[in-house]
Amino acid sequence: MLAKAVLSLGLWLQFAAGQNTPERGPQPSTSNSEGDLLFLLDSSGSVSYYEFSRVKEFMWDLVQPFTFGPRDVQTSIIHISTTPTMEFPFDRYLSSGTLQQAIRNTQQLMGDTNTGKALSYAKEKFFSDEAGARPDVPKVLVWVTDGFSTDDISEPMQLLKDMGVTVFIVSTGRGNYLELSAAASQPPEKHLHFVDVDDLPIITKELRDAILDVIQANRLHAVDITSSSFRLMWPKLLSQETGYYTLEYAPLDDLARKRTKQVSGAHTSLMLSNLAPETTYEVALIPESNVHYFPPQTTRVTTLPEETSPAQVLISESGPYSFHVSWAPTLDSVIGYQILYGPLPGNSVKLLEVDGEHNSTVVENLAPNTTYLVTVTAVYKSGKEKSLSAKACTQEEGSKVRHLRFEDMGPNTLKASWDSADGKVLGYRVRCRRQTGPSSVISVSPQIRSVVLTDLASGTTNKVCVKPMYKNQPGKRLCRMVHMQPATDAQGYKHRQRA
Numbered sequence: 001m002l003a004k005a006v007l008s009l010g011l012w013l014q015f016a017a018g019q020n021t022p023e024r025g026p027q028p029s030t031s032n033s034e035g036d037l038l039f040l041l042d043s044s045g046s047v048s049y050y051e052f053s054r055v056k057e058f059m060w061d062l063v064q065p066f067t068f069g070p071r072d073v074q075t076s077i078i079h080i081s082t083t084p085t086m087e088f089p090f091d092r093y094l095s096s097g098t099l100q101q102a103i104r105n106t107q108q109l110m111g112d113t114n115t116g117k118a119l120s121y122a123k124e125k126f127f128s129d130e131a132g133a134r135p136d137v138p139k140v141l142v143w144v145t146d147g148f149s150t151d152d153i154s155e156p157m158q159l160l161k162d163m164g165v166t167v168f169i170v171s172t173g174r175g176n177y178l179e180l181s182a183a184a185s186q187p188p189e190k191h192l193h194f195v196d197v198d199d200l201p202i203i204t205k206e207l208r209d210a211i212l213d214v215i216q217a218n219r220l221h222a223v224d225i226t227s228s229s230f231r232l233m234w235p236k237l238l239s240q241e242t243g244y245y246t247l248e249y250a251p252l253d254d255l256a257r258k259r260t261k262q263v264s265g266a267h268t269s270l271m272l273s274n275l276a277p278e279t280t281y282e283v284a285l286i287p288e289s290n291v292h293y294f295p296p297q298t299t300r301v302t303t304l305p306e307e308t309s310p311a312q313v314l315i316s317e318s319g320p321y322s323f324h325v326s327w328a329p330t331l332d333s334v335i336g337y338q339i340l341y342g343p344l345p346g347n348s349v350k351l352l353e354v355d356g357e358h359n360s361t362v363v364e365n366l367a368p369n370t371t372y373l374v375t376v377t378a379v380y381k382s383g384k385e386k387s388l389s390a391k392a393c394t395q396e397e398g399s400k401v402r403h404l405r406f407e408d409m410g411p412n413t414l415k416a417s418w419d420s421a422d423g424k425v426l427g428y429r430v431r432c433r434r435q436t437g438p439s440s441v442i443s444v445s446p447q448i449r450s451v452v453l454t455d456l457a458s459g460t461t462n463k464v465c466v467k468p469m470y471k472n473q474p475g476k477r478l479c480r481m482v483h484m485q486p487a488t489d490a491q492g493y494k495h496r497q498r499a
Contacts (some may be wrong), residue, residue: 033066035138035215036074036090038122041106042145043079044113051172051197052108055144058170058200060103062142062208068094073215074132075099076125080145082111084121091132115149119156126165138215139165142207143183147175157183166214168207172197220285220297227277227306231269234285234297238265243289247272252280252300265289277306308386309334309378315392318473320368323392326360327376338377339363343370344391368397369423371472393472396423400476401466409452414482417450421468421475429467429474435460443469459486 039059043052059077066073070091077087087106093099125131126139133139141160161167169184170193181188190210193203222230232247243265249272250258263270265287275281280302287294310327317324325339339352341363354361356379366372370393377387400421407415416430425446433439436457444451456462462484467477 033073033212033215033221034071034219035140035211036076036126036133037063037140037142037211037215038090038126039075039077040115040118040122040141040143040145041077041079041087042113042115043081043085043109043111045110046113046148047108047146049108051146054197054200055172056103056106058144058204059142060100061201061204062211063099064096065208068096068099070094070134074134076131077103077106078118078122078125079109080113080115080118081109082114084114084118085109086121086125086131089125089130089132090134113148113150115143115145116151116153116156119153119160123156123160123163126160127163139163140168140211140214141165142168142170142211144170144172145175147171147173147180153179153183161185167191168210169193170195170200170203170207172200220283220299222283222299222301224271225301225304227304228275229271229273230275230301230303231271232283232285233269236268237287237294238289240264240266242291243287246286246288247283248286249281249283251276252282255282275303277303279303307331310337310376310386310388313374313376313388313390315374315390317362318393318395320395320397321366322362322364323366323372323394324360324362325374325376325390325392327388328359330357330359331378333380333382334378335381336379338379340375340377341372341392343367344373363392366394368394369470369472370394395473396421396425396468396470396475401428401468401478404464404466404478404480406464406480406482412454412456412458412484414453414456414484415450416453416464416466418466418478420446420449423468423470423475425468425475426471427469429469431465431467432456433463433465435462456482456484458484460484 041055041059063073063075068074074090075093076090079085079087088102093102122141126133126141127135157167167183167185168191169180171180172195175194177194181192184191193207195203220232220234222232224231234245238245245263245265245267247261247263247270248258250256261270280300283299283301285297287296307329309329309331312328314326315323316326327337334356336356337354337358339354339361340349341352342349352361352363363372363374372392372394373389374392375387375389377385379385402419402421404416404418407417409415418428427446428444428449430442430444430451431439432453434456437455440453442451453464460483462482463479464482465477465479468475
């Protein structure tokens with residue numbers, strides 16, 4: 001194992017290849033959902049253009065994981081304004097790309113906030129073939145509001161709920177809690193959210209999960225999805241006495257590998273395990289009843305990408321003789337980590353071992369001003385190994401400017417001088433942060449150890465920092481605060497060490 005790791009590091013030392021940040025894998029499939037989802041969008045003049053844009057982003061983020069189609073989720077938007085207007089019917093946009101563009105293209109109408117009229121209009125459209133609505137599917141209303149309405153909402157909202165519509169309310173303003181909690185479906189803690197418009201992403205997943213609870217309730221669907229398993233759940237159709245269920249599942253790209261399981265009619269869930277990561281499975285539930293015929297239910301479920309460690313390696317707290325190495329994530333399936341490090345270029349390799357419960361260590365006894373290649377290898381309980389590398393640089397010995405001082409050069413002008421830093425300095429960078437006026441940065445050659453700073457207003461306190469520059473990385477900066485005396489005082493300045 002160690003020989004393999006050393007050989008791997010040797011190849012890294014020869015080629016010094018870079019690492020890319022792993023891309024996010026696909027989100028869990030929600031193609032097992034079916035329902036008509038209507039957004040009641042406050043498009044009135046009480047909403048600013050910025051707020052309207054943020055709400056549109058929130059709407060897309062909320063529905064983005066859904067699968068759209070005549071047997072999946074359909075979405076529509078109704079504007080709250082002086083006169084309610086439907087932006088598009090439920091059945092117009094049946095793909096993620098077209099729906100995303102339609103939401104982006106939605107324009108604010110302005111006008112009055114006649115929410116009651118919009119709710120009455122929504123009641124008609126929710127059950128209208130002309131609007132693309134479907135019978136016998138769950139109906140969900142998401143009302144995004146700044147909390148105000150110029151007409152009554154209680155009666156039309158109650159009519160919607162009496163007709164089976166589940167109502168979620170997102171208030172981005174100072175709406176009346178009692179009024180909105182009565183308008184939302186019960187319980188309000190699940191169906192009513194008060195949030196600033198800039199914090200809408202905080203509630204996105206919670207609201208989406210609550211919507212899924214509604215539109216997945218009567219369908220075969222998957223929960224607890226991991227890289228190697230998921231749990232299937234379905235409505236109670238049978239009993240122990242009236243029959244059993246047959247479950248068939250196979251990878252979508254290889255249906256010949258179909259597997260079958262049978263469970264009694266008393267079951268309403270089953271865990272499927274030993275699955276391939278990042279794979280879409282076709283699943284069928286076949287109720288076998290000796291009393292009634294129940295049609296099969298199907299769904300597709302995509303497992304998550306396999307979670308591995310390390311997915312990232314971070315180098316920090318670098319000094320002349322040491323640096324700190326950390327990595328993430330930490331997994332229960334990892335029994336330990338091997339940290340191999342060696343200078344570039346070169347073939348000298350050293351090893352540190354860390355147990356699986358820790359995700360960092362300090363590498364010590366290093367050479368100053370040297371680039372190292374660090375490889376972190378996770379050793380799994382299964383015997384598998386996963387490695388990731390990063391470069392680290394130690395600092396120069398004594399790589400800090402000493403004795404920063406100032407000299408008055410006339411009105412609003414100072415000369416900053418310093419003693420040279422140790423090591424092979426390539427130059428110095430001087431930054432002046434003025435209390436009033438723009439900051440400035442001056443770079444000078446290693447032979448120059450002073451600069452003239454101008455435009456320092458009288459009566460102001462300014463921050464001056466000098467940093468030595470080396471081949472691999474900057475050295476430590478030295479900063480001081482310098483105070484320019486008011487023009488009425490004696491000419492000169494005061495300076496003090498930065499706190």
